[in-house]
Amino acid sequence: MEFPFDIHKVLVEKITMLGPNLRPARRPFSARVDFQHQITMIVDEIGKASAKAQHLTAPITSASRLQGSDHRLYILKDCSAKNAGKGTVIGFLKVGYKKLFVLDHHGAHNEVEPLCVLDFYVHEALQRHGHGKELFQYMLQQEHLHPSQLAVDRPSEKLLSFLRKHYSLRSTIPQVNNFVVFEGFFQGRNASA
Ligand code: ACO
Known part of the structure; x- marks a missing residue:
């Protein structure tokens, strides 16, 4: 995804993490006045894509x-x-904590607040080149989590295949909401049943 300005002057690091204040931890040496406008433009455009x-x-x-x-x-x-x-x-990954009721193997509801995968996208021309894995690995390191601890919001077939391939996440625990959780989700958590 191209922009009418130099991406390297806005996103200094190979992978930049943005939170609600839209300010990267490392800002360019000479952050220009239109810096925040450019960040906004990047986020809006990749979201649309x-x-x-x-x-x-x-x-x-x-x-x-x-x-x-x-x-x-x-x-x-x-x-x-x-x-x-x-x-x-190249792409982005969005995560966030959400309060959810998640069914365990016994069909019991558990109120949990897992980190959820909310949006994930790699540019069409660059998919299947390992970029998604690079992003996902980085996120797991930063968040100090194992992939099975995540909940995934309405995963696409491509994302399910991605999780199977890279993290051997196959068996899901059936849910009644749109979130998908995998075997191992309740390990180390206090399930109610
Ligand atoms: N068809 C099927 N599986 C795919 C495809 C595809 N077109 N593209 C990637 N995958 C899966 C496969 O398991 C693939 O392994 P394979 O090539 O051996 O079959 C694996 O991902 C490749 O891994 P990476 O190269 O690291 O992943 P990639 O850079 O392609 O990123 C992503 C994965 C983000 C899912 C990307 O394919 C994409 O943007 N897809 C379109 C948008 C999308 O479906 N996003 C998820 C929405 S759901 C949500 O965000 C909660």
Whole structure:
């Protein structure tokens, strides 16, 4: 995803984490006045691209939505030499804690607040090159979590395949909401049954 400004001057690190204040931990040395406007533009555009890829009627990721939440957005940019010009954004992963009622193996409801995978997108031309794995691994490290501890909001077939391939997450515990949790979700948690 290209932008009419130099991505490297806005996103300093290969993977940038953005929270509700839309301020990266490492800001460019000479942060310009239009810096915040450019960050907003990046978040809005990648959110739109993700919604299009998932055939959603409206983006679930935007700068204004991020500001009103406690979600975290991990954005991966292209650091390859062949893309040395203005740079491009490869994709992003959005996560956040949510209070959920999750059924365990006995069918009992458990009130939990897991970290949830809320939105995940890699540019169409760059899928299946390992970029999704790089983003996901980085997020797991930052959040200090094992993949089975996550809940996933309406995963697409591609995401289910991704989780199977990279994290051997196969068996799900059936739920009555849109979230998917996998075997191991309740390990180390206090299930009510
Ligand atoms: N068809 C089926 N599986 C796919 C596809 C595809 N077109 N693309 C990726 N995958 C899965 C496969 O398991 C693949 O392994 P394989 O090539 O051996 O079959 C694996 O992901 C590849 O891993 P990465 O290269 O690390 O992943 P990638 O960079 O492609 O990112 C992602 C994965 C984010 C799911 C990407 O495919 C994508 O953006 N898809 C479209 C949007 C989408 O479905 N996002 C998830 C929505 S649900 C949610 O966010 C909660």
